Amino acid sequence: MFALGMVEVLSVPAGVLAGDAMLKAAEVALVMAQTVCAGKYIVLVSGEVAAVKSAVEAGVAHAERKLVDSMVIPNVDRRVVAALSGAGEIETVQAVGVLETFSLAAAVRAADTAVKAAAVELVEVRLARGMGGKSFVLMTGEVAAVEAAVQAAQGDEAAEGMLAQSVVIPAPHPDMIRALL
Numbered sequence: 193m194f195a196l197g198m199v200e201v202l203s204v205p206a207g208v209l210a211g212d213a214m215l216k217a218a219e220v221a222l223v224m225a226q227t228v229c230a231g232k233y234i235v236l237v238s239g240e241v242a243a244v245k246s247a248v249e250a251g252v253a254h255a256e257r258k259l260v261d262s263m264v265i266p267n268v269d270r271r272v273v274a275a276l277s278g279a280g281e282i283e284t285v286q287a288v289g290v291l292e293t294f295s296l297a298a299a300v301r302a303a304d305t306a307v308k309a310a311a312v313e314l315v316e317v318r319l320a321r322g323m324g325g326k327s328f329v330l331m332t333g334e335v336a337a338v339e340a341a342v343q344a345a346q347g348d349e350a351a352e353g354m355l356a357q358s359v360v361i362p363a364p365h366p367d368m369i370r371a372l373l
Contacts, residue, residue, distance in 0.1 A: 199251035207233020217250035218243035230325030275314035298354035299327035309344030
């Protein structure tokens with residue numbers, strides 16, 4: 193079963209150390225390792241669930257008190273991974289949903305919950321680039337589907353306290369669509 197794991201660290205050196213420990217702890221693939229706003233460092237890995245859990249545990253242990261958040265999503269929807277670097281072409285936009293989070297891991301969890309809850313397309317999962325440490329999930333689909341996806345993400349206990357705001361916009365203005373896509 194494909195899983196995605198993440199460690200979010202409040203220090204670049206501690207984050208690099210945590211990432212190295214993650215990759216040495218288990219047979220996982222590095223999805224992303226980079227600095228993000230507010231001086232944080234994130235490491236995302238993928239692989240079999242047990243391996244990802246072991247890797248994240250090692251990263252958490254090495255991050256020590258610099259740890260901001262961590263997560264493992266077993267059976268992650270592969271569209272979440274694609275949306276981390278921007279999704280493909282979106283043909284029709286009936287509604288737009290935006291979820292803003294305080295942590296990067298919460299954004300990834302929210303995206304996975306949303307896309308599994310309703311027939312929506314993920315446009316982007318932006319992880320704290322140029323946002324002062326916040327992240328957001330941008331999705332589109334039919335109005336009812338986007339509303340259901342946003343509600344499901346808001347109700348996810350794993351993200352409790354980490355969701356900032358959300359909005360669903362039916363029939364967004366064409367200029368806003370161009371700006372978002």
